[in-house]
Amino acid sequence: MFLKHLQYLFFVYNPKFIIFANQRKSIIYSMKKIVFATNNSHKLSEVRAILAPCYEIISLAELNCFDDIPETALTLEGNALLKANYIHDKYSCDCFADDTGLEVEALNGEPGVYSARYAGDANDAKANMQKLLTNLGNNSNRKACFRTVITLIINGETKYFEGKIDGEIAKTPSGTVGFGYDPIFIPTGYNQSFAELGSNEKNKISHRALAVKKLVEYLKSNQ
Ligand code: IMP
Numbered sequence: 001m002f003l004k005h006l007q008y009l010f011f012v013y014n015p016k017f018i019i020f021a022n023q024r025k026s027i028i029y030s031m032k033k034i035v036f037a038t039n040n041s042h043k044l045s046e047v048r049a050i051l052a053p054c055y056e057i058i059s060l061a062e063l064n065c066f067d068d069i070p071e072t073a074l075t076l077e078g079n080a081l082l083k084a085n086y087i088h089d090k091y092s093c094d095c096f097a098d099d100t101g102l103e104v105e106a107l108n109g110e111p112g113v114y115s116a117r118y119a120g121d122a123n124d125a126k127a128n129m130q131k132l133l134t135n136l137g138n139n140s141n142r143k144a145c146f147r148t149v150i151t152l153i154i155n156g157e158t159k160y161f162e163g164k165i166d167g168e169i170a171k172t173p174s175g176t177v178g179f180g181y182d183p184i185f186i187p188t189g190y191n192q193s194f195a196e197l198g199s200n201e202k203n204k205i206s207h208r209a210l211a212v213k214k215l216v217e218y219l220k221s222n223q
Pocket of ligand 1: 098099100101102115116123125128178179180181182194206208
């Protein structure tokens, strides 16, 4: 009897249980819910749109996680792993994290892993685009790609998925939809920037969409 009460107390006062119990949508009992280690609303809505029929995505805010998760690795793979490990270690849940970079050929792959902070720590999209356009100048080689790496930790196993889209850097920004470098990235086969194409078209072809598609295929075939 005493042992039973002891077990009950441990369960109720276990911080991990409290965190999950506080969530209306428990991720313990459903195989179809998974934590995406981000609070970026653009990314959440993009990924939710892609995964919508199959999985419910739990954001960091919904997990009550407002920590400043370190992104100090030198590669996209390293940063995605840092973020996924952080959440998995703290909350013991299946989760995935992503990291994306814009890699410009004539700038030796810059801004790459530093895409968010290219013009300083503020993650100011206009300043980042301006710095890139200045550094590229009139260079005729305007080839670039967006690359996304997703790290999934599921049942204690770590998996990586990559999505890449080739394109060119425009001479000037155009379009108002999206975020980040969207106004200056023209995907191969199109003559409009991501910011002009709009989210429906972007979600069909983007780096993140391709990486998420691979993630979904894996989740579907392994659950
Ligand atoms: P993150 O790793 O996904 O946060 O991406 C790092 C940075 O890359 C962002 O702050 C944006 O500047 C840029 N970025 C990532 N994905 C996109 C995209 O789909 N369009 C435009 N810029 C992006």
